[in-house]
Amino acid sequence: MIAAGTARGEALAALRRAFAEAGLDEPALDARILLTEAAGLSQHDLLARPEAPLSAQAATRLSGFAARRLAREPVWRILGQAEFWGLPFRLSAETLVPRPDTETLVETALALAPRPDPAILDLGTGTGCVLIALLHERPNARGVGIDRAEGACRTARDNARANGVGARAAFLAGDWAAALSPGARFDLVVSNPPYIPRGDIAGLAEEVRAHDPARALDGGADGLDAYRAILARGGDLLAADGVLALEVGAEQADAVARIGERQGLVPARIAHDLAGVARVVTFTAESAA
Numbered sequence: 001m002i003a004a005g006t007a008r009g010e011a012l013a014a015l016r017r018a019f020a021e022a023g024l025d026e027p028a029l030d031a032r033i034l035l036t037e038a039a040g041l042s043q044h045d046l047l048a049r050p051e052a053p054l055s056a057q058a059a060t061r062l063s064g065f066a067a068r069r070l071a072r073e074p075v076w077r078i079l080g081q082a083e084f085w086g087l088p089f090r091l092s093a094e095t096l097v098p099r100p101d102t103e104t105l106v107e108t109a110l111a112l113a114p115r116p117d118p119a120i121l122d123l124g125t126g127t128g129c130v131l132i133a134l135l136h137e138r139p140n141a142r143g144v145g146i147d148r149a150e151g152a153c154r155t156a157r158d159n160a161r162a163n164g165v166g167a168r169a170a171f172l173a174g175d176w177a178a179a180l181s182p183g184a185r186f187d188l189v190v191s192n193p194p195y196i197p198r199g200d201i202a203g204l205a206e207e208v209r210a211h212d213p214a215r216a217l218d219g220g221a222d223g224l225d226a227y228r229a230i231l232a233r234g235g236d237l238l239a240a241d242g243v244l245a246l247e248v249g250a251e252q253a254d255a256v257a258r259i260g261e262r263q264g265l266v267p268a269r270i271a272h273d274l275a276g277v278a279r280v281v282t283f284t285a286e287s288a289a
């Protein structure tokens with residue numbers, strides 16, 4: 001699709017056009033990211049010398065990237081890595097691409113942590129992005145990330161090492177908190193569990209439906225299965241002054257707060273994301289009320 005020797009600027013314009021014609025949401029951004037990655041350029045290189053020709057290797061790589069994007073593979077999957085909380089996270093087939101909305105979970109957990117060096121539990125850790133961001137911000141904290149998918153745990157372990165927090169993070173494969181020793185208690189329990197109602201999955205954008213793992217999306221018939229499972233044990237996992245923070249889907253906050261209340265937890269705060277959507281529900285243990 002892109003021939004060797006094509007000027008960088010021309011290749012960029014050709015990609016942008018092809019992506020726009022295919023109806024992609026952000027054709028210009030996607031084109032720029034894929035071109036700089038394929039040719040090993042910075043944004044500055046691209047702007048400074050748009051007339052420079054692409055090497056044969058860069059053109060072949062770029063053509064491959066473009067074909068994948070036109071087949072609706074997300075840019076971050078093509079690159080194999082995404083940014084979250086300003087940190088790089090490697091992706092694998094068993095991990096969700098971290099979403100900007102989830103930074104609200106990190107911000108809320110940081111604001112509510114009962115001590116500067118909290119013991120943290122991250123349920124459904126995926127790439128490890130939430131736990132790793134928290135450990136990055138709290139250099140004396142330690143944490144455990146759990147995921148049902150062993151491949152996600154391996155990726156999260158690599159990400160923790162690459163982001164300099166590997167010595168303070170452990171990753172376990174298991175069903176929510178079942179893999180923990182009885183009596184384990186945490187100052188912060190965080191989770192961004194799967195919360196899409198099963199019947200809505202077929203209607204998601206192909207980038208999500210076909211490329212994010214089903215296990216990371218499927219929240220059961222009403223989207224709330226994971227909250228029921230996590231909150232059933234939530235109180236047992238919290239230290240006396242501990243805080244449990246859960247990311248929720250749009251319009252799920254009240255239902256999740258009620259599930260927690262029925263389990264004897266005390267709803268503490270609902271935090272909103274940048275779009276104003278109620279995105280994080282927090283609880284304390286009843287004994288802390």
Ligand SMILES: C[S@@+](CC[C@H](N)C(=O)[O-])C[C@H]1O[C@@H](n2cnc3c(N)ncnc32)[C@H](O)[C@@H]1O
Pocket residue numbers: 094095096097098099102123124125126127128129130146147148149152174175176192193194195215216217
């Ligand atoms: C929405 S993704 C969130 C991943 C990551 N924390 C993030 O915010 O990008 C939910 C994660 O929960 C994991 N998961 C689903 N069911 C689980 C279960 N029963 N026990 C543990 N993890 C589970 C999935 O494999 C997936 O990695």
